[in-house]
Amino acid sequence: MAEENTKETVPETQDLLDLDERSHLCLILNKKKEALTEISDLEREIDQLEKEVMEKISDLGRETDQLVKEVMEKISDLGRETDQLVKEVAYKKEKNRGVSTQNTQKETTPDQIVGKQWLNTKNVSLRLHKGIFLAIPHLHKMKFAVLEIGKCNATESRSFTDADCKFDMIKMEREEEELKHEVRSLNVNFSTLFRPGLEFLTLCHDKNIEDIKKMDKAQMEAMFLLNNYFQSIGLHEESLIKVFNYKESEEGESQSRTKQTAPTETDITVAFAEHLLGRLAPGQSYIIDYKAKKKGKCKCGCNVDPKFGSTGIGHEEVWHGHIDIIFSSYNLEEDQCIANCEKDLVVADCSTSTFTPLKKRKEDVDEKEEVSPGGKTITEVKGTAVGTSEQAIAQTIVFSLLQRQRHPNFPNCMIPNILVSPDYIQIIMYDAVNDILLCSNFIDLFNVNADGCLSSEAVVILWLVLHYRIFCCGLVFEDTVEADIHKSNFQILAKEKWDIYTNQLKSCVPGFPILEKEIKVDTWNRKVLQGTEYCKGMKKKK
Template sequence: MISCNGAESISFTEAKCGFEVLLDNDKEPSFVPFSVMFGKGVSFLKEMENANSEEIEKLQGPMKEAILCLDKFYKSKGKNETSLKTVFDMRHDGKSTITETDITISLAEHLLAKLAPGESYVLDSKAKGKQSCKCGCKKEPTFSYTGIGHELVWHGFIDIVFSSHLGVPSIASALVEEEEETTPKKRKLDEGDGKDKDGSPGGKTITEVKHEIPEQTLVQALAQTIVFSLVQKQRHPDFLNHMVPNIVISPEKFEIMMYDADKDILLCSNSVFLFNLDVRENRTLTNEAVIVLWMVLHYRIFCSGFDTASQAVIEKCKSNFKNLVQSKWNIYSDSLKCCVAGFPSVKSWSVNELLQRGHQLSLN
């Protein structure tokens, strides 16, 4: 990162970041393959590829929960695809008014939550046009407080917050973009404390939803990703891996952003298309999209992060965020808020107001 306004009282929608892509030998962009970043997940999936039902039954805890979640999704994949396309295609039929909240609800209900731990999510309580899913399933989303950050620095509200594993605090995030806001579900978060009713601490996943993904949305998502990862580190300093993802998603494609709050490493993926390129009526979700989203939403058990990287590589990859917000770093490291209803306003004085309202300094 070259510059940012993260040291000011700024909402995510007004966040600004200047950045450069890390180059190898000052020539080619550097990248980390998904199969390396999520090496644990790739290895596990390969093991499960030829496993029989008895071997799957022997699995324990989150690993078993994750593979059964994926299996369940594929058994109802066609039904969920139909629901998604019903809502997404309303954008083009010229008869229906489809909002960003409608898109968020359908993505949460028929894709993201189906692949997430516990199939649980909540939507931003400030979202406009709250109603049941427009595909006709009549599912009612759960709305709650999703504010993160601090009023003196970057802050704002997350479209969707997904639940963590039971016993494995996990965080993931997705962002969907359009003209309004987003949606969540089943196991509701206790207001303001950042914990599930089941008692599992933090480690959630966040999502932002839009009709499209313009440049400003990516900048907004970068700010959200950094703040959310720092929130998790602040609340859960004992996590072995602080590489936390954010899913930025639209009806056509998504990108994964990840920030390691411990090592100060910021990553952004290429775009992944949700559907194949067949004619619109026959398009289906790609296996690549399903598997990537599943692993990201279960990142606490599947993401390897930079655990095996040398110190030299880590130093080379640092984002420089801490240095850019140095004057407010104590807020980012110690005072961030999570799952709040709102942020108090911070008075911004003009030069004239400062001159008129100032107090004389006694030199005695």
Template sequence: MEVQHDTLRRGLKNVRDNFLKFGFLNIDWCNATQSKDFSDADVNYRVMREYVDKWPRVLCFHFTDLFNDGIKMLCDLQNDYGKFEKLQLHEKKAVQRLYDFFTDLGSHEENLKKVLGKSPVTETDISVALAEHLLGKLSSDCTYVIDHKLAKGKGTCKCGCEKLPHFGNTGIGHEAVWHGHIDVVFSSHLDQPPSDIAIKTIGKCEPEVPAKEEDEEETCCSPPEKKRKREGNLEETKESTGGKSIADVKHSPLDGARKQTIAQTIVFSLLQKQNHPDLKNLLVPNILISPEEMQIIMYDAKNDVLLCSNVIKLFICNEFCLGAVIILWMVLHYGMFLNGLLIDKLPMLDEYKSHFKELTQAKWNIYSNLLKGCVSNFPVIEYEGLDFNVDFFFCAKNVLDNEEQV
């Protein structure tokens, strides 16, 4: 238990240094009113800034603000593990899952490397390995479903563990607007309220193109993290957790998949709101993850607020970044640990909205009432853009008017 406590202490310190921040995104334009698969979703967005003494500053929340309940619980356990017995059952199961993961860190790393280190490695192999040996190991009483379209010719996990992945229908949305299939969907049977979560997986990233921003002082890099104890030695490393500025989100190797993930996040959150109208917290996260790094995108379907984190690395010197592991654990249990949008810190909420609702007003009834989940395939819209309730009536009226004139 002492080893797990030491691992928790170092990982928690990393998280509390606030290397993960969430910036507010404003959508200038999107094709969400058209019948578009997520892979064809197009979103023009920008990171919101405010000016302080004529200098731009990114508007953002710290991870520790949004997940304060989870941070406080881990800090209490770090100071006095006897408080574990006072936790509720679902909290105990979640904490035990994290401690079990810390106990067997080396094994989880090894299993992932067996798959993710291969060249080439398929999208399906990446999704299965991350689901089985990272995301699934951190989740409690959860089931996951991988997009059935990735299942052709695939068997067990390629690390040799003989785990048989579960493939199924992960389609969400509506054929008249944004729709498509999520790579992996985790469904919790533990958290109250429910905390289903969508995962977007991508392959290995290309080298990043350096980019400078006018507000470079906002770069969100964490302090150096110590390597884990091995054979009694605790070595220092100059490597950081690899946090990148929120302002650099458009320059990350993940950018090719980010627009798709934004579309999925918004639709998934709106579907959660439709299925669970009594939920008080409608800020729903989505995880964009590669074998090397990850990013968290969240959308509040009630207040129309879109948040995007900076990119952080999963591994440092071929070992798990402990801070990233704790963040993943909390996000996967967001129904338990996420405080929700900090309304008291947003006195002028309208200024922080993404404007997605305004941009999709013509199809808002679909997004708010008619979204579907667990869909196998979406029908093709042959006459895209034709609104039969309006356009057909308009055309018929023109015909009658012309006949009267004759």
């Protein structure tokens, strides 16, 4: 009996041993599977790390190439600046021939000084010129009038000089019956359009040169241009005045003065390009209309050879013609801004409907006379009204539409045209998408109370306008009703040829074919540009 029990126990024990072995084996297999999974994950991580390392190496290679390219560009820029400094030094030496060595050393040009300062990267305490920031409070007072076109010949084959563009300021009246007599002009604040630019200037107020170098490349280069100009502003004032002062010969002047040749419009254009606009523009690059008469070197004595080229824009079937100066963008491969120079801008007198040269207006107007309803401009022009040319309006619209055609993805389509004369500047802007036409009042180029000194406000305004791609944000409306109030009606008036204006405009054209058209003489007097702030609760006057 005992033997039988022993026999039964042995198989049961054997079964238990087999079960333990199988469990142990399963455990080993599971651990092996987990180990293989971990190895596979590690291999994938290694592959990913290798991929990231290769990408980093590739990125570093591209960054190195970019740095090398930037260094070469900087070397090229320094070479051009050195050439310019050599020319200016030669001019100074010629001017001061016969002066002692001690006096000659004292007359080192501001451009030479600032050139050394820029190269001295260890001088982290170098501050930006204070004149830049003294202008900021005055910029908040500047306004643009919003214009409406009544009729124009934009659908005809007309050169800019024959452009017929009747415009007036958009008027707003109160909706309440008892207040309908309250009529105001619609305008836009300069600080609204150029908010990014003013914010950037405010940000730079407490910065030094090293801080600026760490900013966005476009903003950094723009600020260096402005600061460099203010550092050498005295030299440029002297050059501009030397050209402008020969504008007219009055009785009582010395015989040598009366024999001086009065500057041509080309002389004035070259002076502005070399000693003001071109110095502030992106890349300091410009092209002057090659059709300009009596082309030559700058008359100030710097002997710089200006760059002439084809500046024709438009289309022969509509508005077309040549611009006085076209400025390039940052990459120097495309046109960005335009400017037109006049020997005398004119002002319209609303009481007599006649035109008076600005210089005469400035002398004859009573200083106690009330300013326009819009309040004082940044230069406090005392005239009763200001006017602008139909030619400038046409040029602005065509150039804006051309920019829209070539760069449809630009976020801001408010494109400027700068009008300059020896006394004043004026800014006209057109938004080709929203059909908005703006025009500023005249701005004094030189300080009224400091004869011979360029106005810092005018310089900063020109700088902001020339760099509008990074400093202008355009207009943003809350609804379509507000947007419609600001429209100029040009797109409606040009509807017949709208396909040409949006798809077929040309640039850098040396000449346009002549289409035989009847020429109509325009005897219309330009409308008055006065304005006050847009008043909510008012509607457009019909």
